[in-house]
Amino acid sequence: MASKLDLTFSKTAPEGDHAVICLVGAKGKLFPELEKSFAASVIAAMATAQFAGDSGKSLTLYVGDRTVVLIGVGESVAPGTEAEAVGGRIMSAVGALQSKRAYLPDQGIVDDLLADIVMGMTSSAYHFERYFTEASSNEASVQIVVVSDKVDAAHPAMADRAALMAGVEMARDLAFEPANKLYPSEFAERCEGLVELGLEVTVLDDAAMAELGMHALLGVGQGSARESRMVVMNWRGGGDEAPVALVGKGVTFDSGGISLKPGKGMEDMKWDMGGAGAVTGAMKAIAGRGLKRNVVGLIGLVENMPDGKAQRPSDVVTSMSGKTIEIINTDAEGRLVLADVLHYCESKFKPQAIVDLATLTGAMIVALGKEYAGMFSNSDGLSDQLSAAGTATVEPVWRMPLGKAYHQQLKSHIADVKHIGGPAGGSITAACFLERFVNDTPWAHLDIAGKAWSDKSTATVPKGGTGYGVRLLNRLIDDWQPVKLDHPRES
DSSP, X not given: OEESEEEEEESSOOSSSOEEEEEEEGGGOBOSOXXXXXXXXXXHHHHHHTOOOOTTOEEEEEETTEEEEEEEEETOOOTTHHHHXXXXXXXXXXXXXXXXXXXXXXXXOOHHHHHHHHHHHHHHTEEOOTTOSSOOGGGOOEEEEEEOSSOOTTSHHHHHHHHHHHXXXXXXXXXXXXXXXXXXXXXXXXXXXXXXXXXXXXXXXHHHHHHHTOHHHHHHHTTSSSOOEEEEEEEEOSTTSOOEEEEEEEEEEEOOTTSOOOSTTGGGGGGTTHHHHHHHHHHHHHHHHTOSSEEEEEEEEEEEOOSTTSOOTXXXXXXXXXXXXXXXXXXXXXXXXXXXXXXXXXXXXXXXXEEEEEOOOHHHHHHHTTTOEEEEESOHHHHHHHHHHHHHHTOOEEEOOOOHHHHGGGOOSSSSEESOOOSSSHHHHHHHHHHTTOOSSOEEEEEOTTTSEESSOOSSSOSEEOOTTHHHHHHHHHTOOOOOOOSOOOO
16 A cells, blocks of 8 residues: 555644645635735635635635635534545645645644544545556655644544554555455465554464364365465453454455356456455454454455366355355355354354454345445344444445345255355345354344445545445444344244
8 A cells, every 4th residue: 555645743834835725614714723914815815716615615726926725614524524525625636736735724623523634635545556666757645734733643533543544544455455466375464464453363274274164164265276264353452341253254366166257357356355354454443543342353265266176066065063055156155254254253252243244245236236235134233333333434334134035045955055045135145144154143244245346436435445344343343332132043
């Protein structure tokens, strides 16, 4: 990852040709207290340009020999994602300047609001350029100085947002990485680097998982020359309480296996590890922020490839839970990975609740487009908390049904369960399959197939890997309340 933002803090305004960034409220109210004559000139120029400070609008003015970047915020600007969008607009406006230099004088706003604006700048500035060998002149960094006598990079609000953003950036980095650079063992090594933040990281290799009987997961990876891995990241910030568990699907490349995908668009399958990326980024942020909760993150890492050893349609594998599974289509591999990781998670950690994330089904995109992640759950309380967290972070989820009628589609004539149902309701039957590997624990499954990667950018999220889920999960843990299982499995 590289950032297009060179951000510094200072108690005094910088010298030179830095533009002045001004937040402008409704009816042209200037937030910063500028020198009186200069403020009068800015207000007069705003009136001439008919800039009224409407939310979402920006304008660059040249007042005398100075450049002024105006950012409209309307009646008010709320903390959180609204303030972050303001930061994104600041980045865009300053990036359009020839000098790409500006300073943000004291706007007279509260510290948390300023921290959110800075986080929006940082998020907007994200750029993955690890494999470029020549820097483009168009990619010069934007230089912004935040002028304040009370806030700097070490301020608690700034440090908190920086730690959260570090987790988001890690998830984005992982999604962007090509499969020849990011494969299961390499992914696991990157997780091991998080021990410096206080996470306890354990990596299980093929032999360790075979000893545990995790043949659903191992079956997916057996066609690859690269070994599979499971990673456990444990954050003990909450004393003796049972942890909240986060589980992620990590298919570092999905060719479909023997049920080979069409060639067109297959390059996108490098980000089929989006769920594992979200969990890893969330755990980095949770540790970096020092949250006072116990949280455990588990990810199953495999590469799904076709060769003479690859799993076949019609095979029967035995999962760690002891349930036998009839394989119908090897391109429905993610649920097999999650089946074993979910069972391992529940049996070993006995968590308060489990949330799994996976780029699981194309059917989810058909159902919800790319606006929401699909949410399936046996707990109304957990669903409510995830919905609230999604709304607060603009990482929304939409609850979908489960139930006996869908489970019946998974009946096999040769094994305990087959791993896909019929052509209808594919996302639902996939979730029902996962539900069979969770017993009495409140659980939610988030199908993030439409959210882990974006074909267009927004004010604060780049085109490509979005880092979806990191902020959602952190907000869930921030606001956590105990939940119960409301809907036992009907199978």
